[in-house]
Amino acid sequence: MYSERPLDDRKLAVLRAIVQDYVGTEEPVGSKALVERHNLGVSPATVRNDMAALEEDGYIHQPHTSAGRIPTDKGYRLFVDRLAEVKPMTAPERRAIRHFLDGAVDLDDTVARTVRLLAQLTRQVAVVQYPSLSRSTVRHVELVALAPLKVMLVLITNTGRVEQRMVDCPGAVGETVLADLRAKLNTQAVGRPLPEVPGLLEDLPAAFEPADRPTVSTVLATLFETLAEQNEERIMLAGTANLTRFGHDFPLTIQPVLEALEEQVVLLRLLGETADAGMTVRIGHENAYEGLNSTSVVSVGYGSGDQSVAKLGVIGPTRMDYPGTMGAVRAVARYVGQILAES
């Protein structure tokens, strides 16, 4: 067993060719087919030697003795890191994306369109996380008296997200008190990032008559609760029908994936592992969740302006078109960001 040696250029070219062919045909690729389809300038025998070396280093693997080679997770990793360029979308594609997303009427619609678009472009399962509350800022807080002891609290963020909660007040609330509270809340909180808000408002009850303080505190408590509810993180999914093109050993592969997709928690954790900047590609066993061990996840943050407020990505078989997928993911993320910034 040799130790890891540096791979010369031709070996890398061979690996690249193997990945490309295998992704295209879904069948183990042999030395002869390789030299025919890619003009490597050498004979099959030479390629075979290179393949043997690649196999020894764990980049490719042979299902059975007399079969062609298949890239391993490690092979894909090398491919993604060093052999592939993100394939940019063409101008017409970009226009189409832009146009499609521009038609959205509200946040729900934007997210829905994004996820469907991504699924269509990549022909894989797409996942989009709603802009999270924690990175957003307050656009407006509204209080509405619905009944003598019931107040509705509405929180609107700069990303267009709206959260509402019912508050059961301990005592009657006058309209003037409510108006006062509303005004104070807004002057102090608007424009601030959500996590900072509790700190800014904690002394607020002191500004009210002692009789009104319990009510004010209750409202504030509910507001803080809403702000803190990270678990309110929501996710939208599309393209599950694309799972049917996963492979031949179908039911076995697909079952755990479907189960993973049902679990918002799993998906959130998955996206959570995305690096804050740049695109993240997790290949096969690099995924922490076991059910996704034969899939790859390409994800990226998106946001209004320069900082990312949420993540999106696609889930597909490890045998996927990485350059194309990465291109699509990047492009979509960019345009959603723009849309959010505008609205």
Add this chain to the structure above:
Amino acid sequence: MYSERPLDDRKLAVLRAIVQDYVGTEEPVGSKALVERHNLGVSPATVRNDMAALEEDGYIHQPHTSAGRIPTDKGYRLFVDRLAEVKPMTAPERRAIRHFLDGAVDLDDTVARTVRLLAQLTRQVAVVQYPSLSRSTVRHVELVALAPLKVMLVLITNTGRVEQRMVDCPGAVGETVLADLRAKLNTQAVGRPLPEVPGLLEDLPAAFEPADRPTVSTVLATLFETLAEQNEERIMLAGTANLTRFGHDFPLTIQPVLEALEEQVVLLRLLGETADAGMTVRIGHENAYEGLNSTSVVSVGYGSGDQSVAKLGVIGPTRMDYPGTMGAVRAVARYVGQILAES
């Protein structure tokens, strides 16, 4: 070819036994196995004769000459209509349902819990429609000035649904005008069914100063739009992982189903075909949508109080446990209704 004759009791019993066994084993059922498992009190030969008659009438069918029988859609139909009783949930099950749904914090959560519960109970794909706007009544309308020319309109329904829209006003809006409009809107619309609201409010602009009328009209227009947006009908889905237990000829069956599930429109139409009262069971080809031709849909309306505001149901293979599924669907619908009525 005989014309349709009335089936005697034993033939019906045979059909029932065939359905039950086939649903359990997923394999064509033969005469011998039948008499062994159900004490029909006759010999296999007799059962064979009955089977031949049932086959001639199209209730069952033989995959190949030397195989057992499988119910046809028509057979399932007869089974559901005349041979099966809805199997009620047991008391502990009902308590569990109740308890699980009681934990919900808002409408989103209620729907999410409902759909997951239904998927778990039936081990099939569950679909729940959000309480539709058209059958709801107005609980509150709120107007919030966000910027000089920007007003946010919030509509809250009795089912807890909240819709919000941005309104770009043609001219500046004073806070007093806004308050006036808010008050008028609420006194006239609260408690009314959504579809009636436009009629009630159409003369409203006349009650304002001419200068403010364009603004009032714009706000009203947006409100009416929101009310009319039937297509804002939303649907939640769970249990897609259960598709893997669909059958052996797997990929073929599952692909069109997954596609159907992706299309909200298809699902909405599906639920739309549910009768207003009572449970609807659509078996195989009874489904208008072609992709669902080998599935059955069990659906029912649910609502707060006595009238139904939305539908829910499950989608599974025609070979499903109808009594159990129907029991679960009915029970869940009932409890969601209760929860909605209370909140």
Add this chain to the structure above:
DNA sequence: CCTGGCACTCTGCCCAGCTGAGTGCCAGGG
């Protein structure tokens, strides 16, 4: 260091034969 040649190893496929489940029909009996 590359190449052509060669022997080898498998998988996948086809074909034939067998087994077993299940049927339809018929003649006899209650």
Add this chain to the structure above:
DNA sequence: CCCTGGCACTCAGCTGGGCAGAGTGCCAGG
């Protein structure tokens, strides 16, 4: 008149052998 036991028949699915083809590893020569 209906049920029953018996019997011959059919056919899907499994098994095993044999064959073809793809692909490999290795080696000797350029």
